[in-house]
Amino acid sequence: SLVFLAHTASLFINKLKMPKKFDMVFSKQLLFHYYSLSVSVMIIVSQVEAYCDVTVAQDGSGQFWTINEAVMAAPSWSPTSYYVCIRRGTYMENVVVGKDKTNLAFVGDGSSLTKITASRHSPEFPTPFTATVYVQGNGFTAKYMTFENTAGPEHGQAVAVLNMANQSIFYQCTLLGYTDTLFAKESLQFYRECDIYGSRDFIFGDASAVFQNCNLYARVPNNVIIFTAQGRQWARENTGFTIQNCSITMDPKLSSSYKTTIRG
Template identity: 45%
Template sequence: MHFNHTLTNSFIQKPMTFMHLLVYTFFVSSLLCFFALPSLSITDNHETICGSTIDPNYCKNVLANQNGSIFDYGRFSVQKSLTQSLKFLNLVNSYLQNSSVFSQYTINALEDCQLLAEQNNEYLSNTYNIINQASNVLPSTQAEDFQTILSAVLTNQETCFGGIQSTSADPRVKNDLSSSLSDDTKLHGVSLALFVKGWVPRKIITQSWQHNGGNLDFHNGHLLLKMSNRARAIYDSARNHGRKLLQTTNNNSVVVIDMVVVSQDGSGNFTTINDAIAAAPNNINSTSGYFVIFINAGVYQEYVSINKTKTYLMLIGEGINQTIITGNHNVGDGNFTTFNSATFAVVAQGFVAVNITFRNTAGPSKFQAVALRSGADMSSFYSCSFEGYQDTLYTHSMRQFYRECDIYGTVDYIFGNAAVVFQNCNIYSRLPLSGQFNTITAQGRTDPNQNTGTSIQNATVKAADDLAPNINTVQTYLGRPWKQYSRTVFMQSFMDRLINPAGWHEWSGDFALSTLYYAEYKNTGPGSNTTNRVTWSGYHIINATDAANFTVSNFLAGDNWLPQTGVPYLSGLV
């Protein structure tokens, strides 16, 4: 998403994708839905294999003179992707070594690319190590993990590209990196497609109904914790000081290896959130438990970035509008990319946040200004608030879950390319700049093989207080297609009358209208009437069988990882 001074939405645009078009058909049938590409014989040639990739001609060039099975082709492509990702990282590093000649914006954009390229190198290396040993389909959970990772590789490429394509970026950097990014992205798309063909088992989506995860109630009382003696002492000390702690609803527990308290008055272990995070152990595994950071009420003017080593952190505040993390970085001032404008950013696996407000106070005149960005796999947010205007909540990549959260914004204020489910959340559109319209979502899927999309279930969609008197003059839409294969579903949600009868808005002309997947299922309220909705071929009014694809259980494989977080959830449809 790049900065432009023009106020109308049509020119406040994210960079257009540079990938080629491919008609993508999302299909379901009867009670069971099968997502599988045609099976391949053990020695299919590369022309057959490339036939259904996003760019068959490019794929054929990559695999030219190669022979073998789908697994051989896949390993070759991923290995080539890994080699290219390392070359690109070295190119970015070479520019950063001479950064004194560049503007602050260009340096920030290069640092974004450096971080994202480092991630891609790790993701591709891990993928190659797995498939180099596997000559058959992977177990479904492992296949889901690596499809998620390879989907994120493409998202990282797009994010880097978007930053350096800004008018604020140095032309030398823009021209040099853009070519490499474009070629490498096509290569990574081939690797993802071949991985899906070779190693991902046919996925059976079952129709699922209400099933409560049966987890913890974080609002009052005490939490049953499995913890060390030191952690118990801290917990008891916090309780004795009158903190609102946690409560179990049916004898469940969250495993905690240690915990600390942040308090600005000096009564805790730390006075800043960043210091507490720095003290957390590195690379906790999923079975060890969480490092818990209790954050006392207060306004914390900090920019927090949780790197990949700080896994399985749980941050617990004292409540929405009680524990507030705030900043004002933005694109409008000319120094920051959308990616690094975030007040709070996290990429560490297994992150959990509870009872916290994340805020960006830049205001609508500063355009893109992110309150929270998550690229953390299996991250969850419970009873949190996200406050901003344009681009409030950046669900960047990987798998994410939001429960009973409040989200405030104007233009594209829930955006990104994660596989994400919002459940029982309140979505509040605010008053935008004069000449703008509101768009709730801008989903960024660029490839039909990515397992990404935005699912909004059992939400309440209303006007914020500043917009309420103006809903007859300010138009609000459910979303618009940021990228070619944008995928967003609203289901079982209440939509107030602020929603325009068309429901959805185009991005630019007919871009993506046939390749996107937008759907609605059993929504209620005056804004949910679908009689006058858009007639795009990519828009659908779906049934329960289709909707089941976008539930926590099926879309996120959430039953495998959400129970340990203690965050309540419904596996299926309400």
């Protein structure tokens, strides 16, 4: 959908509160960036239905048994999309998509069927290195899969996805964690029809990120649960989180006696 373009740009401009002489410049930049992302989304959704460059499968039916093996074998600095199809199963590994692995696409069999999971947490690891999946390569996309950090609420920061890839897209994915589930560190990011679970600051970072038609779930019934913690440091910085047509509520598994109160 291209409906969110002007809306997204206007939201960012309103929140930045910059002098008027900057408004037109940043407005044009944001419209261009999110138009590019929207076109990318349509291309990705239309192209990845059946095509695979390589397949990862735990039953041996693919070229690789692990996701890290497939990532390492992917071409470096690819100008076009390279599709890694990840068949159903639970993959217990910490995956790193390096800066040179550009335009890499992960395609699962469904968020309830394909899962990447690990359990690193602070203080045993610095926060960035707790990530189950650490994405650096620009143009990264993920579709139909789950990313999980199983470190429980009793631990510190435990990231499921650290994303710093420019023009990255997550479509119909589930992100499971507690504290710091999604580290949207920097660059342009787009999340569409994703389910994101956490308990504290579980979407944070300094990216320019759009969350559209997503579900944000609070997992632990604490007195105060912080959904987002955008890290912009100064008023003229053109970053921020736009949450559009999303549901913000409690994890359905929690008792119905809890109710959601939104403060903004």
